[in-house]
Amino acid sequence: MALGGLKMEVMEEPNQEALQLGREFGNRGQCNPTYFTVGNLLKKLIQLRDVDGIPTEKIISNYAFVTAGGCGPCRMGMYATEYRKALRDSGFADFRVMLLTRSGDVQDVLMEGLKLSNKHLLMGFLTIMIGDVFTTMSLRKRPYEAFKGHVDEEMKKARIEVEAGIREGKNWKGLWNARKIIRGIKTKKAGPKPVVHIMGEFWAKTTDGEGNYHLFRFIEEEGGVVSNETIIDWLLHQIWRARWSESQKHESKFMSKAEWKLFAVEQVIRGVFGFFCKFYGVKIPLSDHDALAEDVKPFFDLHVDGGEDHMEVAHHLAIARDGKADMIVSVKPFTCLSSSGVSDGVQGKVSELYPDVEFIAVETNGDGAANFYSRIQMALQKVVHSVQ
Template identity: 40%
Template sequence: MSNQTKTPEQNDDQLKEKKHWYDRVYRHFSKKEKQTTTILFGGLTMTHDTLIEAALRGLGYKIKALNCPDLTSLQLGREFGNRGQCNPTYFTVGNLIKYLKQLQTEGKTKEEIIKNYVFVTTGSCGPCRFGTYVTEYRKALRDAGFEGFRVLLFQQQGGLKQATGADNALELNTTFFVTVLKSVFISDILNIIGYRIRPYEIERGATNQALKRCKDKLYDAFLNKKSLIPVLLSCKKEFQNIKVDWTKIKPKVSVIGEFWAMTTEGDGNYKLQQFLESEGAEVEVQPVTAWILFLIWEGRFDTNRRINLKQYDRGKFGLEGKKPRQKIFQLSLADRSVRVLFQLYAKLLGLHYYELPNMDELAKYAHKYYDNHIRGGEGHMEVGKLLLNVVKKKANMTISVKPFGCMPSSGVSDGVQSYITEKFPEAIFLPIETTGDGAVNIYSRVQMMLFKAKQAAQKEYEEAIVANKKEQYDLNEQTATKHNFKHVVACSAANVIYDH
């Protein structure tokens, strides 16, 4: 019977029988399951994922870092996900589904996989859609045949909660956070050293081989809870044995943008870091530690703004019933502790003349063009990074990479940054939106801008020769094994001249 022939009473009864959709709450990840359940995660650089896996395994967790997402992951994400999602979501859930299907081919049943595995991912806030996609993950997992698979969500502002329930087996105590932070700091430093040395290595592949040996040593140290200091000093010697040719004039390219897109090293950003190196550039990557410092800065900034109110507000992040000055002190102490520990590990690994970004300075430079109160994604950091790269000659070229349609990052890079490049015409800036397709077009755009960056680096090198009254620069044995020079300009070859 069609609706046209039904009586009003029958239509009312049909509407009453319909049930609204609700997000089903699956069983919890309880503490008793800790020894039998494997935690899956991924999304940072491969170095981070490897060392975080080792750190948490050392704490007694069964944990597995997924491989870097590839185009197969993207295809699976698109197949089982809804339309209109951002790239990180497609790659992330597709990579998870790919691994679960691999477990099936190895003989595990769907029931065993759902019972014995969980997935940890990050959330976000503000206009960033990535933080709202946990439900989309479950939809994709259900359509792929894994309904009931559990997802744990780590919010950037609030900690860990189970997206499918409140209980979880992760013990978020001081030991947990300190251990994870140590692995993050060391991973950042290894990446910075690798990207700094690799473009200038005399023996091709020497840097990657040294990095692999160092990661193996550090994995064992974290897994077996050994002292890190002897291992870090051993890794320092590995890097010191790499001979480099600093007479190669290469532009320094800073990769900024949306967190996931600028951090991943695979098809999610067209393997941008590798491509830039193959085209003769030195890549400056953004450390995950900078994001931690940004979150600490947000807490200090917001508390300082609220502390002068006539009456403390009662909101979720309000100050009523709290001790705001004590909170500011604790956050300042946390900032200082992060920086001290990072620099300690940096020195032990042989990284010198590297400073973590000053968040107050970033905010000050950016505020004129992008209000510090606006949140979501990288916030004002993208603007501040570009400005400092130009004003302080930290990079010859800046690339902002983000998923297609990323609201926080696209609004910044395609809007505010275009105004900044008008104010600072010497800035070489390129915004890139990633879709997983059209790599040739992206590479072509990068090559065109990279030509300008190479000219800028050549100019810096020539100015360094004139300033130091040198007609040419000869590589000697001492310089060939030195990997740290004081910063004067962006081009490393020019900095070598200034340092001699």
Template identity: 20%
Template sequence: MHHTNTGIAGKKVYIPYMSDAAYALSAAFRRCGVDSAVMDEPDESTLDFGLKFTNGNECMPCFVTTGDIIKVIEKPDFDAKKSAFFMPTSPGPCKFGQYNRLHEMVLDNLGYNEVEFLVPSAQKSYTDFIGDKATLFRRVAWQGCVAVDTLEKALYRVRPYEITKGDTVSVYKECINLVVDATENGKDIYDTMDICAKKFEKIPRKDESRPLIGIVGEIFLRLNKFTNNFTTEKVEALGGEVSVVPTYKWITFTTYEYTVNAFRSRKVKDMLLSFLVNYYQRKDETSMFKPFKKLLRNHKETSIKEILSYSKKYLDLSLGGEAILTVGESVDFAKKGYSGVISIHPFHCMPGSIVQIVSKRFREDLNNFPWINLWFDGQESTNLMLRLEAFMHQARQWKGVKNDFSEAA
């Protein structure tokens, strides 16, 4: 077994399900002539398999992805010689960078040493794979990811207010299929998003007011419903409306770091590439947000540069990774007038522990701004609803109250 970032011709690439953006990523592979499929969404059997092949001290995304990989290889039609698993890596304090090594050892011990892993690196802003189709893949994968994340924003914006239960999810699923089709078959993604925006606008909604809740934290858990015990749905049931930091925000962060490093090292080729990547990322994000602008209250994602400027008060930016992003995004939610923040992390998460420490000072700076740290390890939490109920009570009291950040915005 070995890692490869180019030798996947004739192989089927399996994508772990973190969020629905995985379907766009898989479609981008197929657009580039590489067979691909998204693994099943995690469930209880995922935990059973994952914990069987780990020691329980790993963070939850690690044993969840391990379990999902085991579920794939146990399917009767699995062909080790013609299969590869997509598992990106990243430097820094997070254990994420070591997942692929553990997965490799697990499959090697099970006798699947012919399986390959596709391991693009955040250090190169994930530009280092797919060979001669790298440019095409990166562009369509980015577009698909931004499109799906925008649809998810619309889902969370409309669903709490729908008159007929299920209308919003129905439209959302229809639009996901449209985006996947456009990504895979080269159709105009901007036109597709125009169509989707109109579909969301037509959903009948109640005229009521709810406290806005920002959800931040470790990328896998904040986005994956099963692993965070359906926190988003619980908040909606308790009378809130949520906004989750999207998948593509991490990609823009890696692009930002890639750009900074390119200029710092004065590598002309990398400087030029970073300029082009930044240009097209901003263009795509702006164009796909445009038809949803009114529906989403013009709450376009704040730039990474500005997010990091918010973090500097609380953390040294050399720390890197999700801790500085989580803190910066939390400040951003406060500036936009949100009524509270939920920070989601797996147990044994070092960036999460850093955020928990910093959150005390953050709250104090904002006169006890509603904030809750939620930790997950795959076990059903008996007091999760009680904690969320108390948090939402605070958020309702805070709703409409001006704070220092929003006044300065």
């Protein structure tokens, strides 16, 4: 795909091979998103060198990798170092990696070279929105698809249309063609199915592959409908945190200029995302992050930053109170500092208040899928029987 003079390739979903490479070249004691994502980059570079026969110097001069990273109290702050170490040890020492941080900065981790313009960043941002819309629509429609594989097939065609639109500089044509395909998806009636909300650590809850043992599809096969969280909602939470941090700097009831600016950015994001949802005919609610923060105060100190902050506990409270799901699965990598280490310590209190909504916290480490599945299966069976 080409955009604004840049040639782009989308990385494959990280798999076991990526995990093993990440473990081999990474430091000990990291959480598994680090191993999966760093290993996935190594896997790609090794394939370019050993399978496609491109010399290492050419790979280093012609390719660069853009990904999410950042500072922060959890291990996300160490991603830059992890990439650097693994690339050095695997023979790609000077390979360029650019991290887009959660505070919105662009960190050019390994030397200069690739320049991303505002247009590139805006397009990246819009594609995240489209990705959220398409992912959510797949999850909503797949449990009711007219025949097996139909939704995946049609959504793939829709993605190809969007890609073609970007490649040809005809973005709207691509979006419009995708809309026609999506509107043609056929569904069938089915009996009542339990709604299972997936929350937890950012990477584990949004990835759709071996990184979370194909959690979404597993729940569908077991008879549930997945309710997901979007990347845009997480970005809105980051904006809320920046605004809240500003509000702590003064005692006035009125918002400062910086808070107003962040508030305006939030409204624009909500407006554009709402437009795309309408365009594709789907309702995807975005959280009211002020209300979530207010609700969670008795349970969680808002000053605790990193990972999902208070969002997991706040979402559990809101979803259980408003009856938006029959079951909640909080998925996180083994030893996740913010999710296992902090949020799960509070979740028991919320479960006591809302015992009718089944809540389980499950960890992934890349191995041991059987235990992971059996815990979810046991919880889900109770819920399946109660809705039928």
